[in-house]
Amino acid sequence: MNKISAIASLTLLTFLFVSLVIVNNQLLDQFRVDLTENKVYSLSTGSKAVLKEINEPVTLYFFFSDTTSKGMTGLRNYADRVKSLLKEFSQSSEGKVVLKVIDPKPFSEAEDQASRFGLTAANLGAVGDPVYFGLAGTNAYDDQFTIGFFDPQKEQFLEYDIAKLIYQLSDPDPVKVALITDLPVSGGQNPMTGEYTDPMVFFEQLSQLYDVEVVSGSATALPDNTDVVMLAHTKSLSATLSYAIDQFTMNNGRIIAFVDPHYESDPMAMMGALEPNHSSFELLNKWGIDISSSIILDAKLGLDVRSQSGGVVRHPGILGLTAKNLDRKDVTTANLEVINGASFGALTLDETSALNLQPLLTTSANAVKMEASTYLQQSSPEAIQRQMGDASASYILGGKITGKANSAFATPPQGSEQKHVSNTNGLKLVVVADADILADRYWVQQSSFFGQPIYTPFANNGDFITNLVDNMAGSNALISIRSRGSFVRPFTTVVDLELKAEERFREQEERLQLQLQQTEDKLAQLQAQQDQSGSLVISAEQQNAIDEFIQQRVEIRKKLREVRFELERDIAALGNFLKFINVAAAPVVLVCLLYLAARMLRRRAGKQWMGETE
Incomplete structure (x- = not known):
């Protein structure tokens, strides 16, 4: 009976999880909470003002080669960032900005369309396939403006570039x-x-x-x-x-x-x-x-x-x-x-x-x-x-x-x-x-x-x-849009660890390097004396000194390797801890919470059933 109850509970939880995901994607997609420090997923006041100035509908075509960019993690992450911001523009425009996301696969009509817009294709694929990562926009008067390729190095001006393109489409008269x-x-x-x-x-x-x-x-x-x-x-x-x-x-x-x-x-x-x-x-x-x-x-x-x-x-x-x-x-x-x-x-x-x-x-x-x-x-x-x-x-x-x-x-x-x-x-x-x-x-x-x-x-x-x-x-709103926060956050904790580790071990490394240099100088001096004497036979005392210095050099080099390993050990430990949190601890905590919730529901249902039976 308990086994059947557990299976039923897991089935119910699975069904509830899938249902919540579907509801979130279909009904709650337009509702977002930006918890990033610099609000990189939210539009600035200037961008919202640009959207309010739109009189005629604007269509944006976001071209990203999702198929041919497999394995390009950095580029794909930045593409998700661009797409997310474009969606924010579209949702905040009250229907004035229509967004179309297109994957221009090789030899497809979508690739021909990207080429007609004049977008730049970068041959970054594994077999030299072109990768498109740009934006084209049109308005009701058939005016057309493009961003040929989104440069990740200009990420801090991403919102400005998109807002500028939308402004040009809403006010196409030449400056x-x-x-x-x-x-x-x-x-x-x-x-x-x-x-x-x-x-x-x-x-x-x-x-x-x-x-x-x-x-x-x-x-x-x-x-x-x-x-x-x-x-x-x-x-x-x-x-x-x-x-x-x-x-x-x-x-x-x-x-x-x-x-x-x-x-x-x-x-x-x-x-x-x-x-x-x-x-x-x-x-x-x-x-x-x-x-x-x-x-x-x-x-x-x-x-x-x-x-x-x-x-x-x-x-x-x-x-x-x-x-x-x-x-x-x-x-x-x-x-x-x-x-x-x-x-x-x-x-x-x-x-x-x-x-x-x-x-x-x-x-x-x-x-x-x-x-x-x-x-x-x-x-x-x-x-x-x-x-x-x-x-x-x-x-x-x-x-x-x-x-x-x-x-x-x-x-x-x-x-x-x-x-x-x-x-x-x-x-x-x-x-x-x-x-x-x-x-x-x-x-x-x-x-x-x-x-x-x-x-x-x-x-x-x-x-x-x-x-x-x-x-x-540009308009007053466009001029007011300043560079936004970067999407990629620096690992400040890692940087601090590196600095502390270097302070802790750099002095020891320098001392070992000095000892190694002195040992090699003495060894070279002994070998030079042997060469000058021209004798093929060396005394036992000289041989012992040479062997001692060689062994000392080996030991110093070993300690140097250990010191350099220490420089990276704390960082590796932090990385392993984060992996454990993400891979093991978080799912375990989630499962425990769900299990406790299921037991509470089961107990409440049992009490209600007992009450009804009595």
Whole structure:
């Protein structure tokens, strides 16, 4: 009887377990609780705002080669992470985002579809089969945007990339960029040589991605439907254009400003200018932003240039910013490695400003300021280095500025019919205290291929400029989406164990290594004495010494192996303990709980039956 009761209980529990799994998958799938520390499975407020702005349905096609990626554990785990986040987007959109998950098997229609979308196929399979891992999106107007391949190294920007694609589908009109500058960005005649110059490479790149209109500083208004204003070393602005830029900013428009205390890439400045070739800082100053007229020198980041004597010398005014000097948490600079520029200024906020400054570009801790006039008087990089003095400060060279700002104008200029806005709580501005970043010579190398110019970048200046426009052109919600937490959590306990183990055993290992070195030196000395004597016969005392040292060397090496094993023993023990918890202990505890629950139910049923019998 007890045996039958136990079988019935197990059958009932099995049926209950399967039923709960089915109910969870079918009815409760839309209800989730994100218990991760950084909420990596939840959408940010910015992403939810992007979804609310969708007017027409959007269809997302997630292509992942589940069949041909067998055995690629890391990639498959990341694919599950991407799919989970895409489901979160779909469920939070209230039906506006339709998600389709597709496995593009080799030689299938799904693979042809992925190829038509232009997704990137990586030949990672065991027999070279293509592996697709990308996203394509379409809207009601047949517009199409894609993410060719999800790079696991960009995982912290996964939510931003998906939200950006959805935003592009919901607002497919091209971004209009007003490039305000008097630089020869579109090419022209060099005033020094009389030769025709090609368009600046950064301008060509922007023109391929956006609707860019060049506006002279003497213009009277901004182009209609401007989305982003870029100021590129503007030395003077007409009063009406300056007011138009100010009011564009007060109405929450987006501004990118490349300003410079001395623009070295001007042909006249390169010939040896006596006065600084500086940009106009007037608008920025009135908004509460200060750009130093001094030039920032940093010997640690200085790039090598050719000296007058023909050698190579480091120039502290021509800087190569590395990954350590870039904000690794911001989407515009996180994946960049090198940004080159010259004669940077320092970016600060006025003491009375209510603005917030997020640094994007910074110097090392070995920087110093030098007056621009003094900088220009120096005849060589060596002379600049001698004038630097104590270089022990750090400066912000570029950053994002947000918050509250007042208009630079108390009243509209005469003749303006635009409604005046006196302040804004949502300033959106990026300031880079250098315009030489835009010049070709600091980041691209030109060569010729069958008569056509080919530009090869050796720095990320172009990527930085494009990222800024791309990021600032998004909606307020898209701009607010910052890098999220990483899905892969570091094993901090393991790291702590490694550090403790190394501290515990490193001293012993060093002592044994020293003993081993001394033993080998003595053994080599004895063998050298034997070779010098030329005698084939050695004394018993010498042989005993050699044997002793050989045995000692064997023992020391054995102890070294034991010490190195000790370094990994605690980690291995932790791993075995976790395996035991996951493989054995957790199921045992679950079975015990279920058994206790079954006994309680059986006792309660027995008591009820006895009561009914009585």
